[in-house]
Amino acid sequence: MATDPASIFADRSQAFAWEEKSFAQKVSRIGWLRLFIFVGAAAGAVYLFYTGLNLAGTIVLLLGYGLFLYVLRIHTKLQYRQKHNGFLKKINTEELERLKGKLALFSDGQQYKNERHGYTSDLDIFGANSVFQLLNRAVTGIGQDKLAGWLQQRAPVPEILARQAAAAELSLDIDWRQHLQAKALHYKKTVESPFLFFDWLEAPDFYKDKNWLKITTFLLPVLTVGCLLFSSYFTVDSYGDITKRSAFYAAGICMLLQYLLAAKYHKQRDAYYEKSSGMYDVLRSYHDLLQHIEQRPAQSQKLKEQQTRLTVAGTKASGHIHRLAKIIEYLSARMNVYISFIINAVLMWDFYWMYRLENWKKDVANNMAEILEIIAEAEALASLSAFQYAYPEYAVPQISNNPFEIEVKDLGHPLLFSSVRITNDFAMAGTGRTCIITGSNMSGKSTFLRSVALNLVLAQCGAVVCAKQFRFFPGQVFTAMRTEDNLAESTSSFYAELKRLRMLLDETAIGEPVFYFLDEILKGTNSRDRHAGAKALIIQLHGRNTAGLVSTHDLELGAMEQEHPDYIANYSFNSTIEGDKILFDYKLKPGICRSFNASKLMQLMGIAMENSGE
Structure with a gap:
């Protein structure tokens, strides 16, 4: 029996493919049976009517119609199960694609991108080849919004622990998780954008300040039906014919009043139905x-609390939603022109079901935000747990009370899908501390900064992290890595970086703990100003409730460790040159980098470095 996730996903995909095929065959057979019943009942009834056996023909027709509806119901259920198994097959196939790093198939969360956010753009949280594509299993729009929100904002410590416990519980229940996802896929187009539902919940009450119409909604149909029955069956005395005609005229007046009311409010009725x-x-x-x-x-406290919150006025939330769906289904009878004319002229059909809808809103609408919140949370937790299941070697982060402690073993980047991922150990602690990372080009400085920062983000949304061990102090993450010029705003890349650093200073001025990650700091200016500015910034940040990592090519910046050994530490990534080859080990080492490769890289690109005279 398979135990690794890839083998399990492959086995499940194959099993669900077989189930889908089996149900497809059943659907086909039932489809032919439906046709046989329809043709047989019609032919039998025609024959019996033709031979004068009208009663027998009617019975055959009614029995055939009833049997046809029964078989149709079975056919619909089988079609649902066929589609459901198809979705489950697709889900497991997609899990295999994720394990291979093929993320282009999945929603990239582009709508959540925000260049002014503290870290999402630099860390590829959203967009192509993003963390959102790696984690997200939510189908509904509200579920995707919830997961995106978790990735954009760190959670309080109790919430982190609650999500960890819930995700750990759900990670073991692959059937429940995948069936949740498959159930949502049946209605994917409608649940991706459920805003019409929210608009309807917030719409004003149609019956507000119309108490007379409420009374009329119930009184007129009773009078209309009563008068119609009276006009048909009254034969008590000699005045019966007159009374019957009077009742008939009264019924006509009642029906006319219903028609006039329907005409008066036809725009409101149509708009109500459309919504x-x-x-x-x-x-x-x-x-x-x-x-x-x-x-x-x-089992976990968070999941227990969710289920408790799903009971409203003694009824399960699914029961309230089912009642609402049935009310809307009855209201939909108005779509048949002929039926609509009859039921709205006799029973004030639209007004009655609109009244029922308004009553439903009064009973449940105040709880709907919380009910939908639970659906969103369930999908977000299912995403975290599916991620945990797919990578059993990833660590559940531990929270530290030691200010700005980060202690990791075998830390990697979750978006690098190499079969042999190169990992690093790292430790830091202490308010105001800065680790300066020097290194040659392409040696791994930027990737390491992103690895630490991204895993901090994952840890603080309740997910597992790409490491063997991960211990951290909770704090806001801030990055400055991919600053670019902006022609529309007449902003140079250097000025864009300065604006980003201004955001960091504003963020750290509040007093909340902030981890900062600055890549190639102040790279857009001359070496003298770059060194002076970077040094001044690091000293300024030391006096605030912060700690972080700074990567640079500026070796002089590494000299700060000698001046401030209490809060500056040097680390480096190195390379070696063998002939025309530049070799990297991508391993973090203590101290300043002593090997550089820029000249060799330029030479390999065809630049005649011997002409430089250096």
Whole structure:
């Protein structure tokens, strides 16, 4: 039996493919049976009517119609199960693609990109080949929003621990996680953008200040039906014919009043229906997801609290959503022109179901935000747990109370999918401390900074991290790595970097703990100003509630360790040159870098370095 995730995903994909094929065959057979019943009942009824056996023909027609509806229901259920197994096959195939690093297939969260955010652009949280693509299993728009929010904002320590416990529990339940995802995929187009539902919840009450219409909604149909029945069956005395005609005229007046009311409010009725009808598939999806969440026995505290919050006025949230879906389904009867004319002229159909909808909103609407929040959280937690399941070698981070402590073993970058990932050990601690990373070109400085920063982000959203061990002090992450010029704003790359550093100073002025990661600091100016500016910034940050890593080619900056050994430490990445080859080991070492390769790289690119006279 397979135990590694890749083999398990492959086996499950194959098993669900077989199930999908099996149900497809059943769907085909039931489809032919439906056709046989329809043709057989129609032919039998026609024959019996033709031979004068009208009663028998009617019975055959009714029985055939009933049997057809029964088989149709079975056919619909089988189609659902066929699609469901197809989705499960697709989910496991996609898990294999993720393990191979093929992330282009997945939603990249481009809508969440924000260049002014403290770290998301520099760390590839969103966009092509991003962390969002690696983690996200949410299908609904609210689930994706929730996961994106977790990646954009660190959680408080109790919440980190709660998410870790919930994700650990769900990571073991692959069936529950994948069925949750598959259930949402049945209605993917509608649940990706559920904003129409939110608009409807917030819309004003149609019956507000219309108490007379509420009374009329119930009174007129009773009078109309009563008068119609009275006009049909009253035969008590000699005045019966007159009374019957009077009742008939009264019924006509009642129907006319209903027609006039329907005409008066036809715009409001149409708008109301348009808003509510578009929610039907969304509600079916939410009902299925809520029922799936409610039925799972919870162990961790966070999951138990979710299930407790899913009971509103003694009824499960899925029950409330199901009731709303049925109300909208009944309201949809107005789509048939002929039926709509009859039921709205006799029963004030639209007004009655609009009244039921408004009552539902009064009973449940105040709790809907919390109910939808739980669906979103369930999908976000399923994403974290699926990530944890796919990478069992990743560590569950431990939280430290020692200010700005980071202690890691075998730290790597989760978006590097090499079969042999090169990892590093690293440790730092202490408020105001700065680790200066020097190194030759392409030696791994920037990747190391991103590895530390990105794993800090993952740790503080409750996920596992790409390391064998990971211990950290909670703090806000801030990066300055990919500053570029902006022609539209007439901003040079150097000025863009200065603006980024201004954001860092503003962030650290608040007093909250901040980890900063500065790559090739002040690279857009001359070496003298770069050195002076970088040194001044590091000293300034030392006096604040911060700590961080700074990468640079400026060896003179490394001399700060001798001046300030209490809060400056040097580390480096090195390379070796053998003939025309430059070799890298990508391993972090203490001290300043002593090997550089820029001249050799330029020579390999065809620049005649011997002409420099150096």
